[in-house]
Every structure is written in C-alpha cells, then in structure tokens.
Amino acid sequence: MSTLLQDLISKGLLIPTGVDGVYGRGGVFEDVLLRFDSYISRLAANDKADVMRFPPLVTRENFEKSGYLKSFPHLAGPVFSFNRPPADHATLLERVQAGQPWGDMLEMTDTVLTPAACYPVYPTLAHAPLAKGGRLVDVLSYCFRHEPSIDPARMQMFRMREFIRIASAEECHAWRDQWIERAGHWLQDLGLPAESAVANDPFFGRGGKMLAANQRSQELKFELVVPIANAEGPTAIMSFNYHQEHFGKTFGITQANGEVAHTACVGFGMERVTLGLFKFHGLDPDKWPAGVRDRLWG
Amino acid sequence: MDNQIRTILKQHGKLGSDAMSLAEDADLYQAGMTSHASVNVMLALEGAFDVEFPDRMLKRSVFESIRNMRAAIEELTGGR
Numbered sequence: 001m002s003t004l005l006q007d008l009i010s011k012g013l014l015i016p017t018g019v020d021g022v023y024g025r026g027g028v029f030e031d032v033l034l035r036f037d038s039y040i041s042r043l044a045a046n047d048k049a050d051v052m053r054f055p056p057l058v059t060r061e062n063f064e065k066s067g068y069l070k071s072f073p074h075l076a077g078p079v080f081s082f083n084r085p086p087a088d089h090a091t092l093l094e095r096v097q098a099g100q101p102w103g104d105m106l107e108m109t110d111t112v113l114t115p116a117a118c119y120p121v122y123p124t125l126a127h128a129p130l131a132k133g134g135r136l137v138d139v140l141s142y143c144f145r146h147e148p149s150i151d152p153a154r155m156q157m158f159r160m161r162e163f164i165r166i167a168s169a170e171e172c173h174a175w176r177d178q179w180i181e182r183a184g185h186w187l188q189d190l191g192l193p194a195e196s197a198v199a200n201d202p203f204f205g206r207g208g209k210m211l212a213a214n215q216r217s218q219e220l221k222f223e224l225v226v227p228i229a230n231a232e233g234p235t236a237i238m239s240f241n242y243h244q245e246h247f248g249k250t251f252g253i254t255q256a257n258g259e260v261a262h263t264a265c266v267g268f269g270m271e272r273v274t275l276g277l278f279k280f281h282g283l284d285p286d287k288w289p290a291g292v293r294d295r296l297w298g
Numbered sequence: 299m300d301n302q303i304r305t306i307l308k309q310h311g312k313l314g315s316d317a318m319s320l321a322e323d324a325d326l327y328q329a330g331m332t333s334h335a336s337v338n339v340m341l342a343l344e345g346a347f348d349v350e351f352p353d354r355m356l357k358r359s360v361f362e363s364i365r366n367m368r369a370a371i372e373e374l375t376g377g378r
Contacts, residue, residue, distance in 0.1 A: 070334055206356065207337035213357040214333045 077113035113144035134167025
C-alpha cells in the first residue's frame, strides 16, 4: 500500500471497504471535492453549458452501440441480477453459503455502469439536428472502471465532471485545444503544477496497441498530469479528447447543415484533483496556502 | 501478395472505394478505414500470412497503404 493511501486512511479522508480501489469518502475529503466542483462551475459560468445529470448508468443498448466493448472489454461493468423461478433461489443461497461461484445464475439487465460521464449524453442528442453553433453540455457522474489497484488515484468508481462540445470538426478541435491552457491555469492557481502531455486510452489487447498508437499519432487525447502516488510516473487529473465523428456517426447526431456532428470532451478527474490537492498541500486543508483556500472556500 | 492484401481490405477495411482498384500508395484512412477497421485488417493479415506484427509495427503508418503493408509483411516473412 502506498504511503499516501495509508495516510489518507489513517486521517479518515478515505474509508477502506476491503476491495482495492473502492473507498468511502470522509467529510473533509468530500468537502474539498465539492469545493473544487463549485470552483469549476464558477469559472465556467460564462460558457453557459447545458447542465445534465444522469445516474451512473447507461442503457445496455446504448453501451453496446457505443463500441466500448471493442476497446475496453476489461473495464466494463454491466449490471446483472437474479431473474429465475423462485425454485432456484435456494440453490443461489446454497452456492453463496458454500463459497461457490454463483455468477452463472444471474442474467444481464438493461443497464451498465457508466464508463465515462459523457456516455449517457450522446444518444439524447440524436432526435433532431443541432442548432447552428452546436451544443455545449456539462455533466458530472460517478464512473466505473474495473481496474482494482492500490494506487489511491486509480479507483474503480470515481466522479468525472465533463464539458462536452458537439459541433463541427473545426469548432470541436479549437474548443478542445483552448481548454488545455485554460484548465492548466485553473489547476496552477490551486498549486497543482499540471503539465500537458499527449496520451492514449488503455485499449485492450494487441489491437489495442495499434488503437493507442493511432490515437497518439493523431493527437486525439491530451492529459494534464501531476505526480500523486504512482512510482511509474505522474497521474492524469484531466483529459481532453477529440472523438472525431465517432459518437456523431454511432448515435446519428447531425449538425444544423445536415453533416455528421463531431464531438470533443474535457474531463476533470474529481477524486484525482482532490488527491493532488492533499498530496501537494498536506492532509489538513486548514493549513493549506491562503490563496488556495480563498479560491476553494472564498 | 497484393491481391491477398486487397481481398482482406475489401472484407475488413470498411473502405468507401473499391479495394481491388485502389492505388498501392493511396491513403487508406482517407479512403474511410477507421482505427477499429485497421485492427481487423491487421489481425486478418496475420492470419493470412502466418506472421505476428511486433509492437513496433502496430502503428498507423504501417497500415496506411497497401504498399506499406506489403513492405511490413515482406520484412516479417523474409521473402519466404
């Protein structure tokens, strides 16, 4: 276990559950996270994004359509439940009691845990062409990634605040690029020395190596990174993604001129930013630098 | 070899134009091949030519054109 994780737990900032990467959040941790969420809302108020909040689920139909399983089958969290005759109930309980596998007695439901906060948004935009100038949407959701880890910055469920631009290729690209600098300043103002880097998603398998190389060579993904608790390198606390026509084509989203919409999104890893603040300023927010406190609590 | 590559492109490349008549240096991504389609092309080439592309070849430029794919396969098969 990393020293930072031990310290976070002993201070009550994170509450262990017995499964790596799944924690309760203590009051002080949660307060910092919510203050950071408000900080984003204040700074982005003039953008006038349309706020949407979804439960941390996507429909299985839209999840299958999204192509997520082509890229990240190892991270997916489909919801399963018991849907058998009452006669089988006793068998289920016997198996649980005996410590035997019981997954094969369940069946898939119509929902999957949200893999990224923007996923529920795209299907809702397919009904009519976008207005001229496209859309800007603001989402926040718990997201699930099946990747148990003892790195406190790699949680299985975490919150992601995202802004999503749905417009032309040029508009999405320019919007994504200006956000890298903009968000970099916001984080630096909180004492986080975030640096930008070209990045790739953790695609599955050998094909995934190629997808990752393609993504990097086209500079589709950037991250802002800071050192938190991973010995192998800094941790991404934000990502800036340009999806080209992927979601537009997949869900049938069209621009005002009838062309397929392009999309881009900018995501804040809310727990990761919070962890970064504790890492850089110490575990007691009362003792954080005045400038940082003013920006979050002022 | 070119014909085999073209047949695989036709099956897996999701191209907007005819794989059988494309110029050998035509940019396949421009012709409509998506990243996921290029992965399927890569896997089909491995099966057809009994090769395994090393990590250094799993990148965009290698699968960008028929010519580049042929060069990569020739390098791996040593002209066998």
